[in-house]
Amino acid sequence: MQPTDIRKPDYFHKVVDCQWACPAHTPVPEYIRLIAAGRYGDAYMVNWESNVFPGILGRTCDRPCEPACRRGRVEANNGEKPEPVAICRLKRVAADHKDDIRARLPQPGKPNGRRVACIGAGPASLTVARDLAPLGYHVTVFDSDAKGGGFMRTQVPRFRLPEAVIDEEVGYILDLGIEFRGGQRIDSMKALLAEGYDAVFVGCGAPRGRDLDLPGRSEAAKHIHIGIDWLASVSFGHIDTIGKRVIVLGGGNTAMDCCRSARRLGGEDVKVIVRSGFEEMKASPWEKEDAQHEGIPILNYLVPVAFEHENGRLTGMRFQKVRAERDAQGRRTLVPTGEPEQRFDCDAVLIAVGQENAFPWIERDLGLDFDRWGLPVLDKTTLQSTIPNVFFGGDAAFGPKNIIWAVAHGHDAAISIDKLLNGADIRERPDPLLRMTSQKMGIHEWSYDNDVSLEQRRKVPWAAAEKALKSIKVEVELGFDAATAWKEAQRCLNCDVQTVFARSLCIECDACVDICPMDCISFTANGDEAELRPRLQAPALNLTQDLYVSDTLKTGRVMVKDEDVCLHCGLCAERCPTGAWDMQKFLIEMTHAGPGCRGKAAKREAA
């Protein structure tokens, strides 16, 4: 193998699995260390810089970081149940425990005369606004609702996300001199473009829930609701009761929100019914667990056939039993088992079987192209549409995803808008800011805590079930207290503190090989990657994790380190007599919109 080029920002970035997996590339280990040090405000600001809504995300994020977390792999075969660090809940700790951080937020910039319109006041639009307002842009945010927040406010139930948290974090952004036009729905893109904005950002979400056109749908319409619409009505207080027996159709996170909300509005016998298998459901595992914890059964492999009704009153639903089979191409299909149909009594049905994007307000003769699924034709990186100064982000761009993706899109779109309006090439994307700092403070002292904790993952305490189920406004998860947060923070392996190898200093004494608890390091003859992987000190079978290969050493061998389950404990560096191993903190900051990302030409001009 060729020697690894550690100067490429991606190499060590990939080693920080959580940060690499996060769409906004939040420096997770950095803020977890700050939480462990009790510096909650600092931890909050590290988050706020990159993901904009730490308090909201700390309760509702889809957490792509956690399945990626190295701790989960490290604990495999090392105890009862391997678990990642509770990254998301630690983020909430930073938000809950911080002091007043308002003085640390940016100020509105000196007006630069440019006007940007953001459609929808959800996470994508608000991120664009936050990134652009301090640069002096006049940002106008439109939303059909009176308050900002979009999906976060209207569809995430209050027992998961209290309104005060939304008010606070949306407020931080709207206070940056944003012109917020609440209650103003945009009905015509043509009319908006005619108002002469320099750029338009569409972050209106995926506002239409899919329906199920089955027999009985129209007859019993009064008791059948589209999930996201129903959640919004609940959120605004238009709906405060539901029948005693409720069926929720669908297996995504919206279905989980629906069933748990129904349970709080008087639903006593609430069940979720999904077409596919329990394992394949789209809902995050923890959301399924939360629903089951509240006594909601999830029945699988049942395809809805018909709604049953009597005099306009819904009485039940019929389902066909299926099983999963793979066809010759390996595709999975659902085939009827031939068993008799199953019938469940019910008083109400909530349909949460997916969302669609709908842009009835965008005239089709504007030159803004849509693909055959009705989604705008976009450049994947710049998020630019076929009208150069119109950009899309969040669920409006590529269909329903989640909040953290919307934030990432917002950052990218803000860069594109800022570059476009400064005459730079928007396809040329800015490099991240990269810093490597040795953590060595003494022979065996480091500026991070390298003693690996053997603690198990902590559970977040819950409000008592009888209290939580009584009102939709009672938050279920209570968040970690400071002592528990510290213990959980100690489980973080500090994967951003990298093992950096200096070939010229190595005397090949084997000390690092002997001390490495995870058998990550080998000194061996070089070879092809496929041939090398299985014959290392411990087989390197996780192909998603890179091998760190040195140049040829004095004995003709190479040093190969498998990054997969490295504990970042620094023992290799402590045992190294020559300092050939060093532990260096790798801090990568994604460049946000501003003069730093406008390209070389603009930089020269600025100078």
Place this chain on the structure above:
Amino acid sequence: MTYIAKPKLHHPTLACNAVGYTRRDYEGKVSTLCAGCGHDSISAAIIQACWELDIEPHRVAKLSGIGCSSKTPDYFLGQSHGFNTVHGRMPSVLTGANLANRSLLYLGVSGDGDSASIGLGQFAHVMRRGVDMTYIVENNGVYGLTKGQFSATADPGSVSKKGVTNTDSPLDMIGMALMLGASFVARGFSGDKRQLVPLIKAAIAHRGAAFIDVISPCVAFNNHAGSTKSYEYVREHNEAVNRLDIMPPRAEITIDYADGDTVEVEQHDGSILRLHKLHADYDAHDRVGAMNYLQAHQAKGEVVTGLLYVDPQARDLHAHLDTVDAPFNTLGERELCPGAAVLEKINGGLR
């Protein structure tokens, strides 16, 4: 050294051996030796060898004297029996222990100071008697604990870290072991575990006095230019006479060397030592030839390593003394004091 203990977490694929232990189960406390010390590599090689041989840790007794090397038994086989003796007196304690309980595996760990200076007499006699043991000398040519004076094994002409040249003749522990009757003699290098681990395994499997001299660079006091026991010098001058594979008793034997290059030796316990010759003229069964070969090559400044001599039909101290098969410590008063009539009979036989 390291300040924190090695974390208990291990690689997810870490395997168990036939007696149900992982390699990590054979570790001891975290080493307090200097970072990069060759001794730590030898500890790692002993751990690997014992794991591969499926040895139950409680069947091992590790004995040592005083010195950096003699500290190391604390850093491996944490579940085994251990005894730290007075300086240089490990061989006699080991002999006594072996006589009292022949059922344990005896591992003597010592250094060039402990065995070649203060304990030289003890070293000589334990070899002469053929005590069934594995005796490892971790040889770095200096007194590390007292800041790097030359030890008795330092080569003439070797330069100390302070710049002083050694003028004394060295004590040749390999030559002495051959001369005094050790039935398994080998030399290894802490920087080459591929060679060292099979040597330790073969020595443990050997019934009789097995001696391994392991060159183990002292990174703090003897790893500079001018040293003959540095990583660099040993790597440059290492002349391995053979490569060793050891197969447990009754294992299926597969041939992967060309005919004529390989010698197979069956030991008492049925294990097979397969020697792949690297030097065609070297015969590991010829005690006198080995001594000559070593002297000749040593004079050229070469460090000869590998399995240098083995007598597969060796007899040990218990055989010499014709003791009973049962370990003495399991014998009861009835067997040990059989009474006046038996004494009378013995006395009668001596008249």
